[in-house]
Amino acid sequence: MELLEDFYIEELKDVLDAEKQLTKALPKMAEAARDQQLKAAFQEHLQQTEGHIERLKQIFKRLEEPAKGKKCKAMAGLIKEAEEFLSEDAVPEVIDVGLITAAQKVEHYEIATYGCLATYAKLLGFNQDKELLGQTLREEKETDGKLTVLAEGLNIEAAEGESTEDQEGEEETEQSEEREETPVR
Numbered sequence: 001m002e003l004l005e006d007f008y009i010e011e012l013k014d015v016l017d018a019e020k021q022l023t024k025a026l027p028k029m030a031e032a033a034r035d036q037q038l039k040a041a042f043q044e045h046l047q048q049t050e051g052h053i054e055r056l057k058q059i060f061k062r063l064e065e066p067a068k069g070k071k072c073k074a075m076a077g078l079i080k081e082a083e084e085f086l087s088e089d090a091v092p093e094v095i096d097v098g099l100i101t102a103a104q105k106v107e108h109y110e111i112a113t114y115g116c117l118a119t120y121a122k123l124l125g126f127n128q129d130k131e132l133l134g135q136t137l138r139e140e141k142e143t144d145g146k147l148t149v150l151a152e153g154l155n156i157e158a159a160e161g162e163s164t165e166d167q168e169g170e171e172e173t174e175q176s177e178e179r180e181e182t183p184v185r
């Protein structure tokens with residue numbers, strides 16, 4: 001049981017760091033989102049994420065352990081991929097699709113982590129922890145579900161976006177033709 005408790009504490013430190021990384025990434029994702037509902041979803045999840053950190057702090061306090069994170073390389077990697085996607089000349093129409101994909105990968109990672117932690121809390125007889133971890137787990141699952149619904153709505157928008165781009169292209173061509181004509185007049 002002692003080894004399990006050590007593992008449990010290490011994993012709590014990992015997820016604390018992961019959540020802290022997210023509080024920095026989510027505002028950027030909200031800013032980059034084009035769909036207003038997606039933007040709002042990221043902002044809402046930022047608030048929830050702050051709550052997740054608070055719950056973890058409560059658990060550390062109860063364990064009489066310092067609430068200190070340990071660099072979560074997996075979360076750093078997931079966030080880095082999202083940042084790379086946004087920095088490479090992302091086509092505007094697929095920005096939201098890419099953001100949702102990145103966010104769902106993050107949620108699934110959190111769901112796996114909190115699912116395990118809640119189970120280990122139960123094994124260790126830490127019922128209060130299990131309750132707190134379960135609350136966070138539910139919010140991560142709800143967020144994941146919400147993102148799926150938003151993605152289903154976005155596919156159509158992405159397709160419409162392509163036709164808008166075509167129209168803009170035509171306008172540009174027309175304008176350049178006009179410009180060419182000017183010296184003749």
Ligand SMILES: [Fe+2]
Pocket residue numbers: 019048049052110136140
């Ligand atoms: Fe979280």
Ligand SMILES: [Fe+2]
Pocket residue numbers: 045049106107110140143
């Ligand atoms: Fe989350």
